[in-house]
Amino acid sequence: MPARARGVLVTLLVAVAVVAFGLIASAPASAHGFTSVVYATVAGDRSGHVRAALDLEYDLLVVSAADAQNDDGLFQEGQPAFDHRDEAAEAGALENHSDTVLGYVSKRFTVMSAGSACTPKIDGSVAMKQRDGAPYATVVFDYACPKPSSAHVIGSTLFPDAEGYVRDTKTVLTYNLDTHSGSAALDAQQPSFSTEQSTGERFWEFFRLGSEHLLTGIDHILFLLALIAGSRRLREVVYAATTFTIAHSVTFILAATHLVSAPSSVVEPIIALSITAVAVWYLLRLWQGRADAARLDIARGPLGLDRPGWLRLGVVFVFGLVHGLGFASALGIDEPWSWTLLWSLLVFNVGIEVVQLSIIALVFPLLALLRHRSPRLFIWVTVVIATGVSIAGLVWFVQRVLGL
Structure with a gap:
């Protein structure tokens, strides 16, 4: 692609990202828009x-x-x-x-x-x-x-x-x-x-509720996009998504069954901050100007899991714990623990995971194709994504801390 055409394309991408994330940031601080x-x-x-x-x-x-x-x-x-x-x-x-x-x-x-x-x-x-x-x-x-x-x-x-x-x-x-x-x-x-x-009808409701909750929770989707943008190989995004899943599943079930609790005034700002943190992590790795593998946030080693990789997964795990509290708050169930309740919570979580995996299956191959065809354009696109995500998360963080 000629340099001039690439420059025009990058400019358009940046403009679209600024408009899109400006609209997101100007929306209410609630993660789920105009819903109740x-x-x-x-x-x-x-x-x-x-x-x-x-x-x-x-x-x-x-x-x-x-x-x-x-x-x-x-x-x-x-x-x-x-x-x-x-x-x-x-x-x-x-x-x-x-x-x-x-x-x-x-x-x-x-x-x-x-x-x-x-x-x-x-x-x-x-x-x-x-x-x-x-x-x-x-x-x-x-x-x-x-x-x-x-x-x-x-x-x-x-x-x-x-x-x-x-x-x-x-x-x-x-x-x-x-x-x-x-x-x-x-x-x-x-x-x-x-x-x-019937039991089947009950479980279908919770599966649908879980999938719709992630689809309408733009903050959780942006967190996932930041993880995808910062991963070069499929196994890396799988490691990160699996870590996130395990973490939010633990706190989700514990909070929904009233074994742990945290005020939404604390949980929601941290969720917003986690979005910015994961996106900025990728941008900082690029900024360091290391080797190509390091600039793409790929840790060295036969499995890509040396200290930087483990540190990234640790950060994702901690933020996943907080996101799980947010999922439980949205569900709002108030009933004694039972096996039926546990199965309902698990089905709700399965609904979340199906949507999460669907987003990965849709977005990651497109980025992988772009990286193969035009590595430099891939860098620009992922930078635009990470920058927009970090700005949206920061705006939400300020809004939620101030109660706007």
Whole structure:
């Protein structure tokens, strides 16, 4: 390729990268864009009553309920409380407009028994908490069911795309009902759940939830791209990806079963920092101006695993542990440990890994082909990728530390 044409191509690549990562960095600090997660804990008793404790993103609940129920008072009272991070005022705004909250939620979170709808009412006061770095309101609903039944159907269409505030809302459901207990994931494609759900259906939900979580988690994808860009041989990216998998699997299961915990205010900034660290690692290796193998972050030795290689894997392992805490936080299951829960967590993790391997299978051969055809252009492309990834990670780190 002529030098002039190569220069033009590199300039275009840099321009595209700057625009793309500028858009990424200007997005909300949340790793998952304009999405929301509802956390629901549902339990029943022999009297026919079903209690549902819903954790709802506060700001989203205020604007959605106020708009849907034409209650400007809730918006005027709730938004200042949110802006000042006053939890007592936030809870008070929802309690003062409990009819609005009930009217909104009752149409979008339903419980059916023997084919009949159960009638909800708000039970107790509103509590505030932090989840995923955002304020959440815990509202408890008591559903009176007219007909006793050995099976219930729970539906959730909370915060749908049609309302225009978020997209891809998921409801993570933990239940202890009809002598059954477990977890389920509801979204626009599968908005309802029956306590008579089969094992296969349950596991498919968690596989899909895991795969979608990685696909919509741009920070995890960028971390993986940084690993791919810094690996010359397939075995190197396999070593790095396997190390990352082992690490995040350990903390994911431990955190999801409540054996370890860490606040999202700590986990999320470290995840963002890990993205920058892995990308900068590759750039520094290039900058050192060593031999070609060293510049491509290829450690010397028959297996490519001398001290620099082991150090890289160690760094990936440590960051993988932190990413596992992030995966568990997103899942948000709150149920006692059981073999069924463990299998659900493993299936969720398999969904993550399938997407991860698919990204490697797609991106690595393209970079390998580019390296074979034009080694210098390969260097430029990977530098652009690593630079963009490092900038995005650094911006997210600052945003998450400052709570923006």
